[in-house]
Amino acid sequence: MIKNNGDKSFIKETVLSYKPDFNLEILETGVDKFQITECKSGDFILKTGEICKRIFMAESSVTRCYFTNKNGEEKTIWLEPKKTVITDYESFSTQNASNCDICCYEDSLIYSIDRENLMALYAQYHDWAIYGLLVMEEHYVNLLKIKNLLTFNSAAENYDFLESYFKYYLDVVPLKHLASWLNISAVHLSRIRKERIKLKGN
Template sequence: MNIKPLLSYIQNFVELTKEEISFLKLNLTSRKYLKGQFVLQQGDVCKTSSFIIKGCTKMFYVDDDGQEHVFMLGIEDWWVSDIGSFINQTPSDFNIQCLEDTELIQFPFDRMEDIYLKIPKLERFFRKIVERGLAATQRRIIRNFSLNAKERYLFFKESYPSIEQRIPQYMIASYLGITKEFLSKIKSQIAQEG
């Protein structure tokens, strides 16, 4: 199991001893998914919090009309999970699907208390991760209210340049809350301005 990227990420927040790293390795799982496979399906309980070692994922929900709404995208060194379902062990509102062959390091819910008891500093680490995620979600909501579609696209393009080349345009449009046709129009407009 290749957990070096995860350990590098954790070290940005807390220092782990060799003993703690060994214990952590014993309590994590590694899973590879093929492009198109689901990590989580709407209605299922999220049993893991996952760190992306390799690959790309989308987190989305499907409304009553069958319309897909992309809530989050994930690439290497990002976390993917339905945090509400994971923490409360309740049915998920979201699907998590792999857009590429993907490798994840997973923290199983049923081992988290043991991990926190043996390595208390990881509780602080996960608090920091959740705080960052909440702050990012709040900023995204504000952008969705205050920026027009073109400004949202330009912000996305600037903030996540490596994602745009990896996913279909209709998913970017869904993430931005616009149609793929409108996204094409925005991109044409930007190209003409440039």
């Protein structure tokens, strides 16, 4: 459901978190291009086969990007905390059909801007172009950092990383989705979790 009267101060705060010195008049020009929609728990922001035409910000939900392999198994690509800029960057950049699904775990307002308007802002305003570059850099650096960490650490170390930096995920994200992200079995993750809870109880 589109909410035309939503509070767009959230967009300003999120953009300024990437670029605090953003010209406020130019920022306002771009903010007016954003659309606000409601997303319920389990709703999809993007589905496989669709062309991604927007970038999104979920105000109050963890989001998940995943694909389904040839065996019908869902594989988590990334999990992002609320208030993060999200999209399928490959589909968004190439305008080819997406190979992944992006969904919300919690009810949330979704703030988004379409590619055409965003490209126009990039072309017209240096601040918006720099903002776009900063968003892309952060996404890929974080993606690579977490992938390397999860690849070279043990399963127990990966769980400790999750508990230290993304503890909220343990309350919101189903265990099988977390296990897929950590690249271990759900049974193994459940065993580690029980061991950690037991240790804390002693």
